[in-house]
Amino acid sequence: MTAHKSGDPTTLNRLYGRAKGKPLRAGQQGLVDNLLPRIAVPLEGPVTSEILFGDDRPMHFEIGFGGGEHMAGRADMLPNHGFIGAEPFINGVAQALTHVAGDNGAGTPLGNVRIHHGDALEVLARIPDDSLSFLYLLHPDPWPKARHAKRRMMNDGPVDMFAAKLKPGGEFRFGTDHAVYVRHALMVMQRHTDQFEWLCDKPQDFQVRPGGWPETRYENKARTVYGHEVWYFRYRRK
Template sequence: MMAYKEGDPTTLNRLYGRSKGKPLRERQQRLLDELLPQIAVPEEGPVTSRALSGMERPMHFEIGFGSGEHMVGRADMLPDHMFVGAEPFLNGVAAALAQIEDKALPNIRLHNGDALEVLSRIPDGSLSFVYLLHPDPWPKARHAKRRMMNKGPVDMIAAKLKPNGEFRFGTDHPVYLRHALMVMQGRTDFEWLCQRPKDFLTRPGGWPETRYESKARKQGHEVWYFRYRRRED
């Protein structure tokens, strides 16, 4: 299995963009104060399903879960799986916490911060799924190195996935689409699960729609869906 190399210059080493938006409502602040500490990813040590839940179970990781609709939907579908999500935007974390509380989901753990910091602590070959849905496109060429779809982050994703584990990526931004295809087509460690255009133009079953995706469609944007299987060495 490909090893991730610390210090890879194509790996993001800082967060960009805002971390907080509108003032938090009373319930949101309560959830951040009370529920988040109960389900937060520990700040140190290996991140494993046993460490998080006390048992071995398939583990999923979502990079930048937004307001949490996809993560919560998947966790509700698969109650015997463990879901870990990272999101730097505090209001998104608060929105996800509200859904977790409403559905009383015990199989989600959250990190308010850098996804790659948590991902780096997951043992190689541990993840069944990794999700990267509608990441910030950073459309200007001079900002391309800030995109999550770059060699360093994808190397890390490949290392953390089990053989035959799945990496799912979605975007509605044509610049990011072209960049992502260029990155992924140059790799031999992933198999693109696509046989016809319909496969990446239609949201697959078991892929809950996010708030961002719904908004993009209402604005007339086309949305693309990609599924990649981690090849066995």
């Protein structure tokens, strides 16, 4: 597997999930209309720290942030870092905007988050190689049927792109509560050992949530409602 080469984004389409759910509440619609345009990732051109944040701060990217709890939690922890999140599901974007706005709009907004309402791989392709300090993929849609395996975000094309976009020493964090997906993901990552080192010495390293890894509502529900185990993986870009 060749490192440092971005995949062709046209062959990397992973946009299969739903884009819309329940109608947005008035407050959420207000944030989509007023806050989102102010913090949206530009729709074309390169995506760099300079362009988004006006300086060369460390950049984090979250693929499919869902309701945005993890992204906003990390951004709050690291106010001098820049966070980019992409999510095609508008209800998720609206939810994330409430976290970015702080206390549903009544608090102090997080100034270090930029959002793309759409496909993560389209934005990732526009980030120059060797730029990201952290990349997050948490509970990706499982596509559990074998005939849908190509739709999974964790596949050789996207993983090559993750490797290309991370700086050497940067970190790729992946989490899932899905037994089929975890086996698939480990198999894929096993093919990318020239690019990634799995930061794992003992089972607790993937069984216990690492520090600095805020829980999302989705993860909480997986654990408490469905009784799922959750697995956490940290990979360092070589």
